[in-house]
């Protein structure tokens with residue numbers, strides 16, 4: 127591993143995980159990730175901002191050795207999740223004089239998650255200052271990005287905002303700073319969709335609050351550092367804002383082809399009406415891509431056969447996921463096929479009850495679709511177009 131210099135006396139000393147392919151046993155990581163840990167050396171005190179995933183603690187230790195660090199006074203814990211905090215017990219053994227600086231909520235969580243002793247902590251309040259000598263840290267609480275204890279640190283003299291998960295991206299990249307903006311924005315959007323989207327309301331408030339902080343660099347704990355922070359601030363304002371796009375996300379599954387035929391017909395009907403459609407065959411889809419498209423789409427249509435009374439389990443999973451991620455989607459519908467009966471529509475509708483959507487009449491075929499169902503699918507496409515027009519996005 128390599129030490130990456132951010133500014134004078136400020137280094138990234140964490141780990142780039144090029145190989146990791148799954149996060150939280152759920153989220154695909156097509157491009158790996160990084161666990162950024164920052165070392166800030168003031169004239170009097172040295173602070174380490176977050177640690178790394180415990181699987182990568184050796185990289186952090188190697189980097190600290192490379193810089194010949196003999197003393198760490200403070201370890202700032204922005205977030206209790208173990209990909210940032212999990213190496214704390216080990217680092218506290220290596221640097222026994224170090225204190226963990228964090229808020230009361232994070233302290234409580236770190237004690238319960240990592241069994242850290244009470245006396246290792248210094249508890250700080252929102253907007254409290256910690257001097258390192260010629261460098262000053264200010265703590266800014268930012269709850270719910272994405273846990274209740276999350277906070278940020280502003281390094282005043284260098285105008286750096288350390289944001290931990292906020293504004294992060296799962297992207298293993300060797301350069302410390304953003305070099306390929308569109309690439310990083312795509313990774314950051316995927317990250318937003320998978321991790322941050324359920325907290326859209328809190329995010330909007332934090333974005334407002336940060337307008338009063340004079341920073342020129344955003345240093346997150348996953349992915350590259352932004353030296354043009356407006357790029358990611360603007361993107362977050364767009365993603366978290368209320369504006370939807372003229373798009374239909376269409377997650378579907380079909381065992382024997384009937385639902386598939388309906389999906390293909392609807393895709394063409396939507397295209398013919400000037401609507402962007404993003405189909406996802408759930409038997410082979412990357413759920414991160416699906417989540418990313420849910421960030422902006424005005425409408426979601428789920429396609430599924432009836433299986434053992436309810437939706438196909440893959441469709442139920444997609445519905446559960448959309449319901450948990452709570453995108454700003456405004457309209458929803460269901461299409462699918464059955465043979466003898468069941469409660470597929472009722473069960474799927476209940477599964478997306480968190481979404482604040484207007485439901486457009488589902489189209490369900492008995493067996494293979496016929497003229498009546500094709501006409502109903504045309505009608506569904508018309509209704510979606512009308513809804514998008516009424517929402518002012520066409």
Ligand SMILES: Cc1cc2nc3c(=O)[nH]c(=O)nc-3n(C[C@H](O)[C@H](O)[C@H](O)COP(=O)(O)O)c2cc1C
Pocket residue numbers: 379380381382383384385386430431432433434435436463464465466467468492493494
């Ligand atoms: C494992 C399995 C369970 C099914 N359970 C039901 C059911 O509970 N109710 C029903 O009406 N049809 C049920 N079906 C029939 C399918 O819903 C029907 O064949 C439908 O047309 C399949 O759509 P597809 O071609 O898109 O896969 C079941 C089929 C399979 C394979």
